[in-house]
């Protein structure tokens with residue numbers, strides 16, 4: 001039995017599947033990961049670009065670098081489309097096999113693929129959060145990215161004020177920011193994620209280095225509660241000690257093969 005069939009058998013036998021995903025699942029959608037060679041934290045210092053204070057300081061000292069970083073991000077997110085791994089997780093939820101996707105990603109691609117129960121522990125770029133009253137509001141992805149591009153391409157008038165104006169005002173009149181979790185900020189939906197990790201009898205761990213806690217503890221929680229683990233990652237078995245099936249491939253290629261094997265298995 002090949003690894004795809006082994007993984008498919010575990011999914012077939014499972015009743016409550018949860019997925020835990022990281023930047024790697026969106027790599028084949030064109031969104032760079034953080035810690036791969038040449039990844040985001042290779043190009044940009046996480047101290048500066050991964051914290052709210054750092055971004056403000058880069059804005060003051062090197063506004064052109066921040067403008068480039070933001071424009072680069074807008075390009076990436078405008079081009080990003082769901083891939084075979086996102087589609088597979090949506091199919092599994094549609095089959096009532098999978099009840100939750102816990103994701104560290106902010107790119108909304110799981111929702112774009114059709115997953116409904118998505119627990120975003122690091123927030124979502126296409127949702128605003130009011131800095132005064134904390135009210136959250138979904139943003140229209142295209143409108144938000146096009147508005148950001150207009151501001152960022154206007155090099156001569158680039159300013160902090162104009163960056164702030166990319167975000168809509170809150171109904172309370174307050175300023176808003178993207179509802180993403182920067183380093184040092186509280187993660188979101190952690191309790192629900194722990195509950196999902198404890199409830200599942202199989203966890204699909206797709207595209208994560210398992211480097212950032214508390215999210216990285218979730219597969220361990222699942223294992224501790226008796227779940228089996230399937231990890232798909234082309235370069236590292238981040239959860240080697242607790243993985244039941246490890247597929248050393250890009251998830252966008254491997255997950256469709258696992259789904260093919262599952263369909264064959266369920267046909268019998």
Ligand code: APR
Pocket residue numbers: 021022023024025027028033034035036039104105122206207208209210211212232233234235236238249250251252
């Ligand atoms: N398919 C599956 N996995 C992949 C692919 C792919 N096509 N390409 C790369 N990977 C793997 C890499 O081998 C690596 O193990 O995805 C993982 C990405 O790891 P990171 O870049 O560390 O991303 P992630 O695990 O999501 O980081 C967690 O760190 O910086 C913070 O908030 C950020 O949510 C992020 C968190």
